[in-house]
Amino acid sequence: MPQSPRDKQLWAYEQVLRITRDMAATTDLDELLGVILSRSMELLEAERATLFLYEAETDEFVSRIAHGADEIRVPAGVGIAGAAAAGGHVLNIPDAYADERFNREVDRATGFRTRNILAVPLADHSGQLVGVLEVLNKQQGAFGPGDVTLAETLGAQAGVALQRARLLEHYVKKQQMEQALAIARQIQRDQLPREDPCVEGFDLAGGSWPADETGGAADDPDYKLGRGA
Template sequence: MNPAFSYKKLADFGRTLLNRLSLEEGLPMISEYAKQITGAERCSIFIYNPKIKMLWTTLADGIEKIMIHKEDGIVGHTVKEKKPILVNDPYIDERFLPAIDNKTGFITKNIASIPIFDSNRHVIGVFQLLNKPSGFTQEDIKSMIFFAHYISGYLELAILFEDDTNSLMKGIR
């Protein structure tokens, strides 16, 4: 396990996370924790909407919302393959979308992309960690798979809660 990872820190994190009802409250907390335990510079959390076959972020460090089709980019391939993808030289990987770097001015040096599953083993999201100074390792992947399992219940409930709230709001209008 990653040296920055501790079960006590994870338990403390989980208790705090459960007090965050919306994705807008919980995702920044999840992202910060993921960066702390891996040493990544950035972390984007993509939520997958199977109805429109798109991935979107409410949180992408340093930039506005990103929307990507499930067939595109490393994040899309993570959904399609349903397994982690580690890329330590993205500019030579055909799946990489350099247009996002071009738009933001950020230079992606390495990527760890980890699927997040719901209780029925459907992909509901993806962590995408960027730019670990020493490059991502299989140990990072193991830590993030464990972390993805840990927070998946929260994400599944938060997504359902937001869907219900949006449905209620449409009925009121």
């Protein structure tokens, strides 16, 4: 780490460029989350980081990856993450326990002691909320104005990269589901009789109309279903 202010600033922006390249190099969401967390801790000289992804369906923040913690779900409108998202700008919390928005239960559950926080809202290119990055505990002292500027720059890049990866993940899951449904439909078709049975004195006709994508059918042209042996 360079020591002079000018060299430190140059180093920091070189790191932002490197992080941006690393984020652009992957489309896997979990891998991208790992890059953002590890690089943000390195860039901002922090002890820990947590990234909360916003789920519009439930209006919650969900920690997909948190260093040293299990998954956390919180309503989107509460806490420091909620305040950062609502305000749309980085929150610098120099003393976490002096801020009434801070949820102390997380520290109690993990055994970690949060001193200070940078909460960085993440948005896509259209300004839609993607999540909030929380960087915890500056290794020396508290986060300063320079850290806030770096966090804003990193957040702008991370939000776009995350939204791209989430859209791709959704597309892949949709394709996998459609493939599974196609196989299920074929299995259903294979179970249908190839031709109607011949019953003297009757003209028989049959059809199958699925209630959804897969469909299901029970054909009983001989009226044998439910009849005892």
